[in-house]
Amino acid sequence: MPVIVLVGYWLLQTLTTLFPLFLTLAINMSYVIAASVIFCAVAFVNGERITGKKYDQDPSRPMYLDIAWKASKTLNEDSALNAGSYAMMPIQVLKAQSQVVAGIHYYLEVLYGESGCKKNGVDLAKLQIADCKVMNEGKRAIYNISYHAKPWQNYEKINVSKVKDIAAMAGGKQDQDPNRPMYMDIAWKAAKTLNQDSALNPGAYAMMPIKVSKAQSQVVAGINYYLEVLYGESGCKKKGVDLAKLQMANCKVMNEGKRAIYKISYHAKPWQNYEKINVSRVEDDAAKTEGKQAQDPRKIDYMEMAWEFAKAHSRDSPVAGEFVMMPIKILGAGYHGAGPAKIIYDMEVVFGESNCKKKEVDLDTLQMADCKLTNSGYRGVYSIHRVAKPRQNHEQKEVPKAKNMTNGGREVQDPSKPEYMDIAWEAAKTLNEDSTANSGEYAMIPIRVLMAESQVVAGITINLKVVYGETHCKKDKVDLAALRTAKCKVTKEGKIAIFEVHYHAKPWRKLEQIKVSKVKIDFPLNATNVDALFALPHF
Incomplete structure (x- = not known):
């Protein structure tokens, strides 16, 4: 024991x-x-x-200029990089790439300019908020910057190397990609100047930008951009709309409205918060321009055209079957001039088989009939070609079949399309009104659409994954339905989250539903490390 x-x-x-x-x-x-x-x-x-592949990014994003400002301290402290007495300041990020390898890597090519501030007379760590300005006759240089960050360790490292010196007043124009969103933003800014000047737009209706056809940049005492832009006449009268907010107004380019090409020169000095816009008219008749002009396929004019084709070709029976085909979604739309009095429209439209028989419905009032798409019905994508002569009230239509669409099958879409960001903004109202989605007191707004899928099942279903960020606007102090036009900005200290947005629409019944749910992820998101997601090929 x-x-x-x-x-x-x-x-x-x-x-x-x-x-x-x-x-x-x-x-x-x-x-x-x-x-x-x-x-x-x-x-x-x-x-x-992720194997460490580098991905090209949009160099106009503000975060890359922020990195360039951080790098200016390293640049100015190293006499091998800046041998002069005056501090160099970033003017423009020319190129940006990202890479995920043991953290986040950014590779930038940045144009710097010599300022009027001496290096020993200013806090180089706070150069961005100092009262320094780039000198017109000062030297210019291009630098390569590599920025490595591990947000979860609060770690960052910056390396700077010089590429070449360039003449301050060289003034050479460089061709740019006209499809970059920043150039369309400039075109929208110029719309105010254009519509206020009767010599540029003598008509009663506001002109809206359709497409930027050419873009050039130049560095001379700041940054100059030179654009050629096709504008179209909208259905909004100049006196009935706020021209400074035309982009946010519910205005649409009229199919038969006038077209004109304008030259825009835009001069900016970002370090002084200065900008100046000049507009001049190039050509009045858009029918003389060659090449198709891309149009927003969601515009009601195009959906109405699709309904007209549905009526006409249900009578002609080019499609086998006894049931009426109804338009579901316009995938693409464009037009081009074919002479001074002829416009050619081309569309790709998803049609679906309804429960209405052709012989039992009034085709003239088909759009108002109580017809519904059937889940098991046929789906098809059709190319529609229309030749219109507005002055003669004449039109000619053709609807050749393009391809079948599997009913209910999900298709991966390009998440950068503007229509998906539009849906994300619509969903922001639902998100902020739901305390389970956003329990905080500050409104969240979309930053970027990461993924997009579409599906045709008894309507159009679109599924998105969207990054939302917390703003400085309180939910009870702002109109959540008009959040997009409010001056709310994402704060660096605010929370960031990813939400799934489920959007379901039945255009023929003018019905849409939005549901929002939060996505669970395995690591915290904030303004510093959210760009790790943007660097990935898929999310």
Whole structure:
């Protein structure tokens, strides 16, 4: 009996001694496991390993200019990079790439200019907020910047190397990609100047930008952009709309409205918050321009055309079957001039089989009939070609079949399309009104659409994954239905989250539904590390 007591006492002492060691080991292992989960979340996306490939990014994004400002401290402290007495300041980010390898890497090519501030007379770490200005005759240089960050460790490293010096007043124009969103933004800014000047737009209706056809940049005492833009006459009268907010107004380009090409010169000095816009008219008749002009396929004019074709070709029966085909979605739309009095329209439209028989419905009032798409019905994508002569009230139509569409099958779409950001903005109202989606007091707005899928099942279904960021606007102090036009900005300290947006529409019944749900992720998101997601090929 005493032996048993002694053995029991020894075991108790041993366990008492070893238990803290086991507890410490368990806690440390939990950190290792948590770190592994974070690494796997970043290293694997949809089962696909990120191998360190570099991805081109939009250099006009503000975050890249912020990195350039950070790099200016390193640049100006190193006499090999800036041998002069005056501090160099970033003017423009020319190129940007991202890479995910043991953290986030950004590779930038940046144009810097010599300022009027001496290096030893200013805090180089706070150069961005100093009252320094780029000198017109000062030297210019292009630098390569590599920026490496590990947000979860609060780690960042910046390397700077010089590419070449360039003449300050060289003034050479450089061709740019006219499809970059920043040039369309300039075209919208110029719309105010254009519509206020009766010499540029003598008509009663506001002109809106359709497409930027040419873009050039030039560095001379600031940044100059030179654009050629096709504008079209809208259905909004100039006196009935705020021309400074034309982009946000519910205005649409009229199919038969006038077209004109304008030249725009835009001069900016970002360090002075200065900009100047000049507009001149190039050509009055858009029918003389060659090449198709891309149109917004969601415009009601095009959907009405699709309904007209549905009526006409249900009568002609070019499609086999006894049931009426109804337009579901316009995939693409465009037009081009074919002489001074002829316009050619081309569309690709998804049609679906309805429950209405051709012989039992009034085709003249088909759009108002109580017809519904059937889930198991036929789907098809059709190319529609229309030749219109507005002055002669004449039109000619052709509807050759393009391809079948599998009913209910999801199709991956380009998430950068403007229509998906439009849906994300619509969903912001639902998101901010739902306390389970946004429990905070500040409104959240969309930053970027990461993924988009579309599906045709008893209507159009679009599924998005969207990054939303917390703004400085309180939910109870702003009109959530007009959040897009409010001057709300995402704060660097605010929370960031990813939401799934489910959008379902039945255009023929003017019905739309939006549902929003939060996506669970394995690592925290904030303004610093959210760009790790943007660098990935898929999310």
